[in-house]
Amino acid sequence: MISISPNLNLIIKACEKVSKVIIRDFGEVENLQVSKKGPKDFVTKTDKRVDRILIEELSKTKKNYSFLTEETGKIINNNKDFFWIIDPIDGTTNFLHGIPHFAISVALKQEDEIIIGVIFDPIKNEIFYAEKNSGAFLNNSRIRVSNKINLEECLFGTNNDGIKSIYPKLNLRNSGCAALDLAYVGCGRLDGFFHNKINLWDIAAGKIIIEEAGGKINDISKFKFNKIDIKAANPNIYEKMLKKLTNF
Numbered sequence: 001m002i003s004i005s006p007n008l009n010l011i012i013k014a015c016e017k018v019s020k021v022i023i024r025d026f027g028e029v030e031n032l033q034v035s036k037k038g039p040k041d042f043v044t045k046t047d048k049r050v051d052r053i054l055i056e057e058l059s060k061t062k063k064n065y066s067f068l069t070e071e072t073g074k075i076i077n078n079n080k081d082f083f084w085i086i087d088p089i090d091g092t093t094n095f096l097h098g099i100p101h102f103a104i105s106v107a108l109k110q111e112d113e114i115i116i117g118v119i120f121d122p123i124k125n126e127i128f129y130a131e132k133n134s135g136a137f138l139n140n141s142r143i144r145v146s147n148k149i150n151l152e153e154c155l156f157g158t159n160n161d162g163i164k165s166i167y168p169k170l171n172l173r174n175s176g177c178a179a180l181d182l183a184y185v186g187c188g189r190l191d192g193f194f195h196n197k198i199n200l201w202d203i204a205a206g207k208i209i210i211e212e213a214g215g216k217i218n219d220i221s222k223f224k225f226n227k228i229d230i231k232a233a234n235p236n237i238y239e240k241m242l243k244k245l246t247n248f
Contacts, residue, residue: 005131007116014106018050019120021046026100048071051086064079066082069201082110085106085201086106087202091180101175105117106118115131128187130213136210138187143213145233145235147234148191149237156190156191156233157185157190165248178203179203182207182232185232192234200226216232217232
């Protein structure tokens with residue numbers, strides 16, 4: 001078993017707890033797809049419920065840490081040097097349509113640096129995690145970014161704007177879940193990822209996972225937390241990718 005810190009263990013246990021809520025509600029969403037009411041309000045309640053449970057669980061042993069979450073915004077507690085950064089369900093639109101591709105994303109920021117990241121895909125039961133200077137893992141197995149060199153052989157994750165502006169220069173996918181796109185770069189399923197004007201809670205956990213998996217990522221500290229331009233890839237193709245993104 002890999003040795004992990006108390007804070008990382010706390011995040012994993014919290015994610016495992018809320019995953020039961022998400023899996024149960026996702027089953028209900030699949031039923032709601034065919035109802036007249038539709039699943040939108042139901043999913044909003046799931047988002048808020050998961051957010052609330054994560055805050056409660058993380059606060060049990062770290063009562064003074066502050067929070068930045070998609071649903072609640074900032075919660076400033078006594079300790080302003082440590083922030084939990086939470087996206088309760090990244091990929092809500094997929095969830096809403098009964099598509100099983102979404103994740104819980106939780107990171108811990110110390111001052112200006114992300115030091116822990118967890119991305120948990122409850123449907124596939126895949127948990128990606130990383131801690132500063134300790135490597136990146138998928139379900140307790142060490143992961144590394146891909147080692148591809150030729151852009152033509154690579155696959156990149158992005159959003160609609162990325163596809164519209166770059167296509168057909170790169171082989172692109174828009175999965176609807178930035179957190180999993182970044183996790184997939186970390187384990188080599190994708191070779192790179194780029195997205196403009198994205199929120200910190202979408203990418204915080206993925207950032208450290210990619211870094212600890214040997215990938216390269218741009219400096220996001222100069223951006224506002226809700227307008228981040230992110231670019232990440234394996235180190236062999238990072239600069240080549242940036243050249244393709246000159247107009248993005």
